[in-house]
Amino acid sequence: MAVAELKRKKTRVEPEISEQPLLTPGQLIWRRFKRHRLGVLGSVIILLLTVLTVFADFIGPYAGDQFHQQLGYAPPTRIYFFHEGRFMGPFVYATVRSFDPETGEPSFREDTSRLYPIRFFVRGDPYKLLGLISTDIHLFGTGEPPDSGGQVFLFGADLFGRDLFSRTLLGGRVSLAIGPLSLIIILVLAILFGGLSGYYGGWVDMAIQRLIEVLQSYPALPLLLVLATILPRDISEEQRFVGIILILAVTSWTGIARVLRGQILAFREQEYALAARAMGASNGRIIFRHLLPNTMSYLIVASTLTIPGLILAEAGLSFLGLGVHEPATSWGLLLNAANNISALSKHWWLLIPGFFIIISVLAFNFMGDALRDAADPYASRGGGG
């Protein structure tokens, strides 16, 4: 009877266990990630910035290379709703430039006799949406010709009277794309070299470790700069973009490769790897099917935490004039225009692109931090600096 009771008890307990939903590691990470408010905020910001930059030429009212001769260094345009006490909808006053008779310095004032209403889905500079569809419709703008003075520059204009808002959005394409793209190459290099080094050991390990040691003996920025000087001067914008991605990758893969090597080295001796070998699995199968999946949580976290460094590196490179070149643009290159004390002291809006760098780097850092907490089931909340 006692045995029967135990049996009954057992059958009663069983459904309770199976009611627990079985979550894959991915689902577990996602559940923990969702609880991390700053991490979620970071991902939302990244998503938002991505949308803004992908549709940059639709959202920005002007083409990035559209000059406005009369409006060099024009300050951000103020947007009004009321004219002489009457509600008019959003509009701007004409921006008029005048020169100081003594110093010859330009200054700008608003001509309140000329109003330009801001319209939505207005026709303006032509562009290709997503690089495919030719159109000239912009989200908003005044639809006035370049020499009319009726421009809306949310972030002001640069030396040539180009709209800084449109250029900031366009620059974000380069700044944000370079991180993930060079990350792909970094991961390939790190998995290849770290995997080979850890799995085979011996002279392969020796050679690769020497290589990593040499690369890590350079401070990051000086190495980046000297590598950037290799890029031929007469290559196209696109080739230059690819070149910068490669250079960033070459200088940044060593850290991840080192950790991967250590992990592979440890996992290689574990029972499941030995069992796989005993059953006659090939080296490739053991590496890709048994060892690498175990390093996945580290790789995901390291990836997210590598991207901010890449964004900062590209910004520094372009800021020093060795990264992206005109007419292409990036946040770092836009800040290069501010690296001139006389221009900067009078035109504070030249600094605006910098805040985009900070926000995007911050967002990636938040996301990476949340992922790290989520990916490591043993992580204490306070620890792990």
Next chain:
Amino acid sequence: MLSYIIRRVLLMIPTLFLVSLVSFTIIALQEHFNGDFVSQLKLNPQVSPETLERYAKNLGLDQPWYVRYGKWLYGIVGKPTVDLSFPFVHFQPMDFGYSFEKRQPVGDLIMQYLPITLLITIPTFIFVWLVALPLGIYSATRQYSLGDHSLTLFSFVGLSIPTFFSALVLLFVLTNLGYPAVGGIFSQPYIAGSPWPWHWNWNKFVDYLAHLWPAVLVIGAAGIAGLQRVMRGTLLDILGSQYVQTARAKGVAERIVIYKHAVRNAINPMISIFGQSLPAFVSGSLLAAQVLNMPNLEIFYFQSLQPPDEYVVVTVLLFFALFLLIGNLIADILLAWVDPRVRYE
């Protein structure tokens, strides 16, 4: 210990050799794609091809890059000269070549720019450690307090601001406030003298401090943010350990628990970071110095990149690598000194 240090120093030699080889190869590639130092003159129609050729020959640029590399390496190791005094063969090492642009030996030029780098980096270094460690201790001992949360936010933001951007913002603010000592490391009257500190007087020192603090603040911010975070993390781990619990259980004063037991042990991982933080300052100070117009070694390096002043670039890179390797070695020695469990055989 001594044999360990000697072994480490000897191991630096192959690494430095490889660094120099890689650096020279990069420069050779640059010259291949973008032209060497002389090729910039080709654009000038007044310079005849003969002059160009003579000039290139003068600089040694008519020889292939590996020959130039070999000669440069030979100059560093030392050219032997034979005479009758003991030990008959004398070496004159440390010849790092000649700057095409400045027409001076590279070694002299480095000694000229290095003091500016040290004048910026050493105060930054001290500032970062003096500020970051107490902040980290504060954060860890008051976990999840308002102060801890604000410091966490600060460190996130601090790590996300590019150095050159904070330098630009500070430059903008200081210029508009009319702060006089913006840009450069000395004011006009003090530039002429030697930058080495033993040639100074009190006024020059004050002038230096007035120029220095913006740079220290800008370069140090990211360092403080990172270091504070690490200090907090390690100290938190240690505060949760059993010997801290034991110390508290037997009634040791909280101040002694924290400073004598916990902080003392949390210092060890910080020392490893100590070595790695040097290259971070080199990178950070390049960008800040570019904005704040400080003629340090990094800026000299940057200006020598295009057109390639090859011996300058390679030698400065070699020096950077040497600093880094020495930094790591010092960190390892300090670690053995601080932590009796660490032993090198």
